[in-house]
Amino acid sequence: MKINKKIAISESGFVFNPTTGDSYSLNPIAAEILDMLKKDLSEDEITDALLEKYDVTASVLHRSIDEFIDTLKEMKILENE
Amino acid sequence: MxxxxxxxxxxxxxxxxxxxxxxxxxxxxxxxxxxxxxxxxxxxxxxxxxxxxxxxxxxxxxxxxxxxxxxxxxxxxxxxxxxxxxxxxxxxxxxxxxxxxxxxxxxxxxxxxxxLPTMEQFEERHKWNLCEFGKKYNVKVPSVKSFYSEAELYKAAPGLTFPVFVKGKFYDAYLATNAEQLRMHFYKLYSKWGFPVLLQQYIRGTEVNVVALGDGHGKTIGAVPMRKQYITDKGKAWAGITLDDEKLIEITHKIIKKSKWRGGMELELIKDEMNNLYLIEINPRLPAWVYLAVGAGQNLPEALVKLALGLKTNKYTKYDIGKLFIRYSYxxxxxxxxxxxxxxxxxx
Missing domain, CATH: 3.40.50.20 (Rossmann fold)
Structure with a gap:
């Protein structure tokens, strides 16, 4: 999974897609996931990192990350492989 | 100086x-x-x-x-x-x-x-000539049909599919989702602007606009694309943001190069889900949001004055992306x- 190179992500979690003009505000966990995606971490590596940090079951986390990644693809923030 | x-x-x-x-x-x-x-x-x-x-x-x-x-x-x-x-x-x-x-x-x-544009340029980009314009300059356009009387509309009505855009000769456009709305908008538009009233195919997608200036010899002096962020009930931009979209710049350069456009222009396009661009209208002058281009680094009104005076006018090659304009009333x-x-x- 690669983040669209044109996407601008600020430290405050504000995302701007300059091709579409859309902008989004991320909550802290979403910003954390996007930051890990930027560092080229795989979905499994992201899940492991979050499981270690937060009190959540693996199945719930997997589902949430999958949904979030689908949303990012829909918003053209993540490039489809 | x-x-x-x-x-x-x-x-x-x-x-x-x-x-x-x-x-x-x-x-x-x-x-x-x-x-x-x-x-x-x-x-x-x-x-x-x-x-x-x-x-x-x-x-x-x-x-x-x-x-x-x-x-x-x-x-x-x-x-x-x-x-x-x-x-x-x-x-x-x-x-x-x-x-x-x-x-x-x-x-x-x-x-x-x-x-100003030449009379030929002005005439060929009319809404009712858009299909021919698309063919001539190899640009995708929605299908458009011109109506010069109510009788023509009644005759065509059974074959129409909805939604469809109903457009006035010079200004105004309404989306009609059924025959009743179509009739209402048709009457409103012909009483205000006269004939033809145009029916334009509805393309599902996002509207994007480009303000540009052609030197009359095929060169684009400047071009800035924008997406409306807030739209009034008249469909006018009350806020907008500059975009980074090479396809929009390419299509603008292509139209200006092939038509040798002279003067300011605004391209109105729809980008569908597959990223296809459909040209829906060409306004033959700078648009009301042109100050966004100035704010983004391309003073197109100044460049237009230079061209009018026959002064050497350099091409703008960049603009600020993600620059916003927000209108206000006062x-x-x-x-x-x-x-x-x-x-x-x-x-x-």
């Missing part, structure tokens, strides 16, 4: 919720580091707000409506020119462009420079005497 003094006459001072481009064009010119411009406002109505914006417009004159004919308009311009010695005239309404293009040689003889307080002066003497 001292600025060159110029007198520039400008129309489109109707800075309302459906704004004309006059005021933003003036702001661009007044931002110029090359020109020290005296601005002459040319107005059709007494209550065009730009007339009363005395920090932007030095003097305003009434001019006759385009429907009065080119000769009457020219006589009025001749009279104004005797007083003001106009260097450049920038018309900003679609409906008046025909008269000004037709009169451009006569204006030149009066010493007034313009930089109450001007005016003296009754000002309104009286304009109403009685046609100038202020």
């Amino acid at each position: 001292s600025k060159r003094k110029l007198t520039i006459a400008i129309t489109g001072l109707n800075n309302t919720d459906n704004p004309g481009p006059g005021i933003p064009v003036i702001r661009g010119i007044l931002d110029s580091k090359l020109f020290d411009a005296r601005i002459i406002g040319l107005a059709y109505e007494n209550l065009e707000p730009g007339i009363y914006m005395r920090d932007l417009v030095d003097k305003s004159y009434h001019i006759p409506y385009p429907s009065a004919g080119s000769d009457i308009l020219l006589k009025r311009i001749e009279h104004i020119n005797k007083i003001e010695k106009i260097d450049v005239l920038i018309p900003n309404f679609d409906a008046e462009l025909y008269s000004f293009i037709k009169s451009s040689e006569k204006l030149k003889k009066m010493g007034i420079a313009t930089f 109450d001007l307080i005016c003296k009754l005497e000002e309104f009286e002066q304009l109403s009685l003497y046609g100038e202020l």
